[in-house]
Amino acid sequence: MTQSSRDAQEALGQRLREIRRRAGLTGRRLANLAGWHESKVSKLEYGKLRPSDADIRAYCEYSGANEQSEDLLATLHNIDAAYMETRRLLSSGTGRRQDELVRLAERTKLTRIYQNVLIPGILQTPEYARAILERSIARHRIPDDIDAGVAKRMERQQFLYRRDRRFHILIAEQTLLTTVGGDDVMLGQLDRLLVVIGLPRIAFGILRATADIPQQTTNFVMFDDRTATVETITAELTITQPREIAEYGRTFDMLAELAVTGDAARTLIMATAERRRMESR
Numbered sequence: 581m582t583q584s585s586r587d588a589q590e591a592l593g594q595r596l597r598e599i600r601r602r603a604g605l606t607g608r609r610l611a612n613l614a615g616w617h618e619s620k621v622s623k624l625e626y627g628k629l630r631p632s633d634a635d636i637r638a639y640c641e642y643s644g645a646n647e648q649s650e651d652l653l654a655t656l657h658n659i660d661a662a663y664m665e666t667r668r669l670l671s672s673g674t675g676r677r678q679d680e681l682v683r684l685a686e687r688t689k690l691t692r693i694y695q696n697v698l699i700p701g702i703l704q705t706p707e708y709a710r711a712i713l714e715r716s717i718a719r720h721r722i723p724d725d726i727d728a729g730v731a732k733r734m735e736r737q738q739f740l741y742r743r744d745r746r747f748h749i750l751i752a753e754q755t756l757l758t759t760v761g762g763d764d765v766m767l768g769q770l771d772r773l774l775v776v777i778g779l780p781r782i783a784f785g786i787l788r789a790t791a792d793i794p795q796q797t798t799n800f801v802m803f804d805d806r807t808a809t810v811e812t813i814t815a816e817l818t819i820t821q822p823r824e825i826a827e828y829g830r831t832f833d834m835l836a837e838l839a840v841t842g843d844a845a846r847t848l849i850m851a852t853a854e855r856r857r858m859e860s861r
Contacts, residue, residue, distance in 0.1 A: 590627030592655050596639050597625040603643035614638040631656060654821045682736045684803060689745060692802040692832050696752040696787075698760065699769055700801075701733050702740065703749065703776055708769045709733045711761030740779060748783040749776075750835050756786070756852040763860040770853040777846055785839025786848055793838065795831075802828055 600610055607621035623629035636656055640649040685691065693700045699708060713729045739745045759766060777784050800810045808819040808828045819825060840848060
C-alpha cells in the first residue's frame with residue numbers, strides 16, 4: 581500500500597468514526613451489534629485495518645446512515661486504484677496506456693474534457709501527439725514505443741464520429757499558445773481545431789485568458805458520471821466517489837458557462853494562428 585493509500589484508508593476510518601458517534605453508538609455497542617471483537621472498531625476507525633464491504637454496510641446500518649453506504653463503498657474501492665504514479669502507469673511504454681484509454685472510451689457515452697495547458701489527446705494531430713509523447717518518454721525514461729503510442733491516440737479519435745457518443749470539450753486560451761513541436765506543428769493543430777468545431781457530436785468552447793474563473797482548476801476528464809481522471813505532475817488520480825464526481829460535474833458546468841463557442845471560438849483560433857504565422861516569419 582502506498583503512503584497515499586494509507587492516508588486514504590485513515591480518512592475513511594475517520595468518516596466511519598464520525599458516523600458512529602453521530603448515531604450515539606459506543607465502539608463496544610457497535611461491535612456487539614455487528615458481532616465483532618471490540619478491538620476491530622478501533623482498528624477500522626484509525627486506519628489500521630482495511631474495512632470490507634460488509635464492514636461498511638454494518639456501520640451504515642447500525643448507525644442509521646444507509647444513505648451514505650454507496651459513497652463510502654466507492655471510497656473503499658477507490659483507495660488502491662485512485663493514485664497511480666505516472667512512471668508506473670507508463671512503465672511498459674506509451675502504447676499500452678493509450679490502449680487503456682481506448683477501452684475506457686469504448687464504455688463511455690458522454691466524455692467531458694477540460695484542459696488548461698495542452699490540446700486534449702482526442703483532438704491532437706499526429707504531429708502534435710508525437711511531440712507530446714516524445715516528451716513523456718524522455719522525461720519518465722520509459723520504453724520508446726512512440727509509433728504505437730501515436731497510433732493508439734489516433735485510434736481513440738474514431739469515437740468522435742460515432743453517433744452514440746457525445747463530447748463536451750473545454751480548453752483554456754493558453755492551450756492555443758503553448759508551443760508543442762514548433763510553429764508548423766502548432767499551425768496544423770490550430771487548423772484541426774477549426775474542423776472540430778463543426779463536428780455534430782462535439783460541443784467545444786474556449787475559456788479566454790481574461791475569463792472570471794471563480795476557483796483554481798486543474799485539467800480533468802469525466803467519463804459519463806462514473807469516473808473522472810486528473811493528471812498531476814507525478815501521478816494520475818482516478819475519481820469514482822459519487823459526491824466528488826458531482827463536484828467535478830458542477831465545476832465543468834461552471835467553466836462551460838464562461839467559455840466562448842461557435843464563431844467566437846473560430847475567430848480566437850484564427851487570430852492566434854495568424855499571430856504565430858507573423859511571428860515565425
